[in-house]
Amino acid sequence: MKKILLINGHEPFKKAQGKLNQHLFKHMEVVLGNFVIKKTVVTEGYCVEKEIEKFKWMDAVIVQTPIYWFSVPGLFKTYMDTVFLEGAFFEKAKKFGHGGLLTGKQYLFSTTWGANEAVFNRKSSFLEGKSVDDVLFPLHKTFQYCGMDALPSFSVFNAMRNQHIQNTLESLSIHLNLHINQPKEKSTFTKELAQIAKGMLPYH
Known part of the structure; x- marks a missing residue:
């Protein structure tokens, strides 16, 4: 049975209490x-060692x-x-970015934006044609x-x-059912992101 780690990364502010993210x-x-699920809510605190074990345990993190x-x-x-520590998440490699230790695992970002959808693509x-994933590029590369x-x-x-x-x-149900419950080839989207970064594919 697939093992899923859910992380709620919301941080509350006066005008952003996080109700939508919580829903x-x-x-x-x-x-x-x-699926078998483990959860982390960042605002509730966490133990670094336990978080590392969750990532080693999971098949996919959302x-x-x-x-x-x-x-x-x-x-x-x-x-x-x-939490993303050397020796647990990555190791030194001859080629930069190729020392990841969590191979075979997947991640999915579910994000909320104050911006209108029309400003993307x-x-x-204002965003000059950039897509959501273009804006999230540093986060993608971290994982x-x-x-x-x-x-x-x-x-x-x-x-x-x-x-x-x-x-x-x-809409979220449809997305999760399509990409978690009935996943396609695991590396397809990662390859697509790399091609976009190199200008081989158009923004979408």
Whole structure:
């Protein structure tokens, strides 16, 4: 049976209490009820050794997080800095980025954005044609540096004004059923990200 690690990377602020992220995080557990699940909620604290064991144990990790200033919340960044340790997640390699120790494992990012979907993938917009995964490129490379393969990302836009939570949860269900319950070749999306970075594929 597939083993799933769910991580809630939300960090609360006055205007971002995390209700939407919490709904999504809880819904994941329901949709993936046929799998063995372990959870980490970053704001509740964590033991570094136990987190390392969770990553060694899991087959796939799903990260639910808001995006603040085009990056993850500070607490989740600190989590990665603290937990993703040399000797457990990666080792030195002759070729940079090829010393990951979590090979054969997958990751999926589920992110919420204050931005409108229309600002992505359009050359005339503020983001100059960049996609969600372009913006998340450093995060992707962090997980890939540790040897993990990417699964297609899930995104929710206009998070501060989201009035259609049921539709959002249904979309998440479809995404998880497609990519976790019935996964395609594990490395397909990772290869696609690499091709986009090299300019071999168009933004999408």
